[in-house]
Amino acid sequence: MASRSINHMIFASVYPHYVAKAEKKNRTKAEVDEIICWLTGYTQESLQKQINTKVDFETFFDQAPQLNENVSKITGVICGYRIEEIEDPLLKKVRYLDKLIEELAKGKTMQKILRS
Template identity: 75%
Template sequence: MKNDRIYKMIFASVYPHYVAKAEKKGRTKEELDTIIYWLTAYDQKTLQKQIDKKVTFETFFDEAPQLNPNVSKITGVICGYRVEEIEDPLMKKIRYLDKLVDELAKGKAIEKILRK
């Protein structure tokens, strides 16, 4: 299954790609981390712990303290799918993160990314 492969990917192996994507577009690692904190309720210490433990995306989201209650405001297309139409709960969370990283890389203001 394609989804199973994504779920088993190590978050720490993808995180540097998120950082590179943001930095290539003039954004910072700190801004990326702010987005991740907003989405998952991780903080600097707990995010770093997940990276150090080399957890899968599945574990990363399973152990997230709380998904932000405003995630339903994240809409649009990512990887050819409308985020709001994805039925699989874990895939939806992964695509929420992808969508937020894309918005950061496209220069969207942090306040708008965080749905404030």
Template identity: 75%
Template sequence: MKKHRIFTTSFAGVYPHYVEKAEKKGRTKEEVDLIICWLTGYDQEKLQKHLDAKTDFENFFDQCPQINTNVSKITGVICGHRVEEIEDPLMQKIRYLDKLIDELARGRKIEKILRG
């Protein structure tokens, strides 16, 4: 079966779009990084290494230390699909990240985004 194109897309290629989306709404790059690190278990240094290496999404998520245990609390629709119903585990992780960035751009408080 052919892999979805996003799986082989460089995370570093999409990252600036996450930051831009957040900054257009008055949020910060630091908040985007906080969300990514919360979801994946990466620290800032390891996140930067993946950005510098232009790691693709598949390897970015395969190598993450640990997906946050509260990930099941991320619900809702992104790109026309309910994130909690996406069957492919990698696509679900990517859509979780998309959902969190959307919440940030919509002005949701960071504590709620991080399911605190």
């Protein structure tokens, strides 16, 4: 897996794609933000700061207050890879986020997406 290119990819450049994917399926930016905050521990304000300062994914996850304790419940295949088998810690976190956004776009309830 080519995770090194993800390290330096700017989170703010991918974020609009997460929102667009959700909105195409009649979901909202607020739901995308809720998912990101649930996963990373960011508040809405600190998430917006990360977007505004255009940090890369590595910095975004390094500065995240705390990965959610239920992150291990995020399983399955995303982008052709089984999340449970991804060894690179950063790539795994990015794929967790991708999986949650995919579940949102597929119509899952927020309760199921947030593993509550």
